Amino acid sequence: MTATGTVHDYELSHxxxxxAEAVHIIREVVATFERPVLLFSGGKDSIVMLRLAEKAFWPxxxxxxxxxxxxxxxxxxxxxxxxxxxxxxxxxxxxxSVQDDIDAGRVVEDTRPGASRNRLQTTTLLRGIEEGGxxxxxxxxxRDEEKxxxxxxxxxxxxxxxxxxxxxxxxxxxxxxxxxxxKGEHIRVFPLSNWTELDIWQYLADEEVEIPSIYFAHKREVxxxxxxxxxxxxxxxxxxxxxxxxxxxxxxxxxxxxCTAAVESAATSYAAVITEVAATRITERGATRADDRISxxxxxxxxxxxxx
Amino acid sequence: xxxxRFATAGSVDDGKSTLIGRLLYDSKxxxxxxxxxxxRTSRQRGEELNLALLTDGxxxxxxxxxxxDVAYRYFATPKRKFVIADTPGHVQYTRNxxxxxxxxxxxxxxxxxxxxxxxxxxxxxxxxxxxxVPHLVVCVNKMDLVGYDExxxxxxxxxxxxxxxxxxxxxxxxxxxxxxxxxxVVHRSANMPWYEGSSLLHHLEEVHIASDRNLIxxxxxxxYVIRPRDDAHHDYRGYxxxxxxxVLKAGDEVVVLPSGFTTRIAAVETMDGPxxxxxxxxxxxxxxxxxxxxxxxxxxxxxxxxxxxxxxxxAMVCWLHDSHLQPRGKYALKHTTREVRALVQxxxxxxxxxxxHRDESATxxxxxxxxxxxxxxxxxxxxxxxxxxxxxxxxxxVDEATHATVAAGMxx
Numbered sequence: 128m129t130a131t132g133t134v135h136d137y138e139l140s141h142x143x144x145x146x147a148e149a150v151h152i153i154r155e156v157v158a159t160f161e162r163p164v165l166l167f168s169g170g171k172d173s174i175v176m177l178r179l180a181e182k183a184f185w186p187x188x189x190x191x192x193x194x195x196x197x198x199x200x201x202x203x204x205x206x207x208x209x210x211x212x213x214x215x216x217x218x219x220x221x222x223x224s225v226q227d228d229i230d231a232g233r234v235v236e237d238t239r240p241g242a243s244r245n246r247l248q249t250t251t252l253l254r255g256i257e258e259g260g261x262x263x264x265x266x267x268x269x270r271d272e273e274k275x276x277x278x279x280x281x282x283x284x285x286x287x288x289x290x291x292x293x294x295x296x297x298x299x300x301x302x303x304x305x306x307x308x309x310k311g312e313h314i315r316v317f318p319l320s321n322w323t324e325l326d327i328w329q330y331l332a333d334e335e336v337e338i339p340s341i342y343f344a345h346k347r348e349v350x351x352x353x354x355x356x357x358x359x360x361x362x363x364x365x366x367x368x369x370x371x372x373x374x375x376x377x378x379x380x381x382x383x384x385x386c387t388a389a390v391e392s393a394a395t396s397y398a399a400v401i402t403e404v405a406a407t408r409i410t411e412r413g414a415t416r417a418d419d420r421i422s423x424x425x426x427x428x429x430x431x432x433x434x435x
Numbered sequence: 436x437x438x439x440r441f442a443t444a445g446s447v448d449d450g451k452s453t454l455i456g457r458l459l460y461d462s463k464x465x466x467x468x469x470x471x472x473x474x475r476t477s478r479q480r481g482e483e484l485n486l487a488l489l490t491d492g493x494x495x496x497x498x499x500x501x502x503x504d505v506a507y508r509y510f511a512t513p514k515r516k517f518v519i520a521d522t523p524g525h526v527q528y529t530r531n532x533x534x535x536x537x538x539x540x541x542x543x544x545x546x547x548x549x550x551x552x553x554x555x556x557x558x559x560x561x562x563x564x565x566x567x568v569p570h571l572v573v574c575v576n577k578m579d580l581v582g583y584d585e586x587x588x589x590x591x592x593x594x595x596x597x598x599x600x601x602x603x604x605x606x607x608x609x610x611x612x613x614x615x616x617x618x619x620v621v622h623r624s625a626n627m628p629w630y631e632g633s634s635l636l637h638h639l640e641e642v643h644i645a646s647d648r649n650l651i652x653x654x655x656x657x658x659y660v661i662r663p664r665d666d667a668h669h670d671y672r673g674y675x676x677x678x679x680x681x682v683l684k685a686g687d688e689v690v691v692l693p694s695g696f697t698t699r700i701a702a703v704e705t706m707d708g709p710x711x712x713x714x715x716x717x718x719x720x721x722x723x724x725x726x727x728x729x730x731x732x733x734x735x736x737x738x739x740x741x742x743x744x745x746x747x748x749x750a751m752v753c754w755l756h757d758s759h760l761q762p763r764g765k766y767a768l769k770h771t772t773r774e775v776r777a778l779v780q781x782x783x784x785x786x787x788x789x790x791x792h793r794d795e796s797a798t799x800x801x802x803x804x805x806x807x808x809x810x811x812x813x814x815x816x817x818x819x820x821x822x823x824x825x826x827x828x829x830x831x832x833v834d835e836a837t838h839a840t841v842a843a844g845m846x847x
Contacts, residue, residue: 185706187663307838
C-alpha cells in the first residue's frame with residue numbers, strides 16, 4: 128500500500144487513518160514536551176509504536192530515547208531483536224532493571240514457584256522515569272485490551288507518584304491534547320489507543336516489519352498450567368504432577384517470561400496469524416497473561432499505582 | 436476499509452448497553468473470556484447475564500451501577516471498522532457527550548418506544564448538532580414492547596423531525612429496533628415487515644462519510660519543523676502536520692500565516708514516498724520552494740482562500756469543569772497547533788440545552804453548561820467557522836493554575 132491510499136475518492140483506509148492519528152500524537156509530544164521517552168520491550172505493540180515514530184520524523188532520526196523495563200525474565204529472541212532494532216535506528220536505549228530494585232531492597236520479590244515480577248515493574252518504571260527526568264512517556268497500550276484501558280485518555284496525566292486517577296481525567300476533545308504538567312508530574316501518551324490487536328497485525332504485515340520469531344509458530348517444550356501453555360525454560364520449571372510436552376505454539380503477547388503463555392498455532396506467516404486473530408474467541412490478555420487473571424479490577428488497581 | 440466513529444447516547448434504562456452488547460456480540464467483538472467474566476460477576480450478584488457489565492470499566496462503576504466516563508469500544512465488519520464512543524447518560528452527561536461527539540462521524544440516539552421523545556432525547560440531538568456530527572440516527576428501541584406497531588414508530592419519527600428542524604441536522608435517519616431480541620440491529624426483522632429501511636448495522640456500514648470532511652479550504656497547521664542534522668539532508672526543512680482541510684499537492688501556490696509570504700509547495704511527502712494529494716486527516720510533511728521562516732503554530736493555506744486572522748473570537752463553549760467560567764477570566768487557549776492566552780470579554784447568554792432558551796442575564800457558566808462568549812487573545816488565531824471546519828473551528832480552554840481542561844469551544 129502506498130501512502131496516498133485511494134486518492135480519487137479521498138478515502139483513507141483504516142490503517143492509514145490510525146497511522147495518521149498516531150503520527151500526529153507523537154509529533155505533538157515532541158513539539159510540546161522537553162524529555163519524551165518511548166517504552167520499547169521488543170513486543171509487537173512497541174514495535175508498531177517505534178515504526179510510527181520513525182515515520183513521524185523521517186528523514187530525521189527519532190528524537191528521543193527508548194526505555195526497556197527489564198524484569199530479567201526475558202525471551203532471548205526478544206532481547207536480541209530489541210538490541211538489533213535500537214542499533215538500526217541509532218537510538219539510545221535506557222534499561223531500567225527490576226533486579227536493581229530487588230538488589231537495592233526497594234521491592235521484595237515473591238520467590239514462591241510460579242510467582243512473577245510483573246507487579247514489581249511499576250517501581251522500576253517510575254524510578255526510570257524519575258531518573259531520566261522524562262516528562263512524556265509513550266506506551267503501547269490499546270483501549271481494546273482491557274476495560275480500565277478503554278476509559279483512559281491518549282494523554283494520561285500522572286501525579287508526582289506516577290498515579291492514575293481514573294475519576295479525574297481531563298476531557299479530551301477533537302485532536303487537541305492537553306499535556307500541561309508541573310515538574311515531577313508526567314504524561315503517559317498512548318498513540319495506539321484506537322488500534323485493535325487485528326489492526327496491529329495487519330499493519331505489521333502491511334509494512335513488512337520484522338518481529339521477533341517467537342510471534343510465529345515454532346516447536347517448544349511446554350507445560351499446561353491453569354489452562355495455559357507455559358514454556359519450560361530457566362524461569363518456568365514444571366510443578367509436581369505437570370508433564371512437559373512438545374507443542375507447536377506461538378506467542379500472542381510478549382511480556383515477562385514467567386507469566387506469559389503461548390497459544391497452540393501453526394501460523395508461520397503474517398497472513399496465517401491474521402486469519403487466526405480474526406477468528407479467535409478469547410482476548411489476548413485472557414489467553415496469555417496469568418497476571419491479568421488476578422481479579423476483576425486487576426489492571427485498574429495496577430494502573431492507579433503507576434503501571435503501564 | 437474506512438473507519439466510522441460514532442457516539443452513542445442514552446440513559447440507564449433505554450437499552451443502550453444492550454444495543455452495544457448486541458452489536459459487539461453479533462460482530463464477534465466480544466470474546467469468550469469477557470463473556471465468562473461478566474457472567475461470573477452477574478451470578479455473584481444473583482442477576483442474569485448483564486451485558487451492561489461489558490461497558491462498565493472501573494470499580495466504582497460496577498459497584499454503583501453507573502458509567503462515569505466515555506468508554507471506547509471497537510468492532511469491525513468486512514466493510515468497516517467502527518469506533519464507538521460510549522457516553523453515559525447521567526448528570527455528567529453533557530461533558531461526556533460533547534467529548535465523544537467531538538470526533539464522531541455519526542451520533543446514535545436511543546428512544547424508548549414506550550416513552551417516546553423525552554427531554555433527554557432532545558438534549559442528545561441538540562448536542563450532536565452543536566458538535567456538528569454529520570449524521571444522526573434515531574433508534575426507536577423496545578419495539579417488541581409496543582407490539583412492533585408501525586404507528587408508534589411513525590409518531591415518534593414525526594415528532595422528532597419537527598424538533599430537528601430547529602437544529603442544524605443534515606442527515607437524519609430512523610430505525611425501529613429491539614436491542615434485546617436483535618430486531619433490525621444486524622438483520623432486517625421479520626417482525627416489522629412494514630419497515631422498508633435498512634438494519635442499523637447495514638446503515639452504519641453504508642452511510643457515506645468521505646465527503647463530510649472539508650476538501651475545499653486548504654488548511655495545514657504546521658505542527659513541527661523537521662530538520663535532520665546529518666550530511667545527507669543538510670538543507671532539508673520539512674513542515675510536518677496533519678491536514679485540516681482541502682487538498683494539498685506539489686506545485687500549489689500557498690501563503691504562510693501569519694507572515695503572509697507566498698511560495699509554492701515543492702513536495703508533499705512521507706517516509707513511504709511522495710504523496711500525490713494530501714487531504715484530511717493525513718499526517719504528512721510539506722516542503723516549500725522558498726526558504727521562509729515557518730514555525731509551529733503557523734498555517735499554510737491558499738492565497739485566494741484564507742482563514743480569518745483574528746484576536747477576537749466569538750464562540751459557543753461547553754463548560755467542562757467544576758470551577759465556573761469567570762467573566763474577565765484568563766485561560767490558555769489551544770487551537771490547532773497554536774497556543775495563546777485568552778481573556779473572556781463577554782458572556783452573551785447561557786443556553787438551556789433542554790428548551791434552547793437563551794438566558795441573557797447569566798453571569799457565569801458552570802459544569803455542563805453551554806453559552807456564547809467572546810474572547811480576546813494575545814496573539815492572532817487563524818480560524819474558520821466550526822460549521823465549516825471542525826478542526827480549524829475548534830479550541831479548548833485550559834486553566835493556567837490547575838492545568839485542567841475547562842472548556843470546549845466552537846467558533847461562530
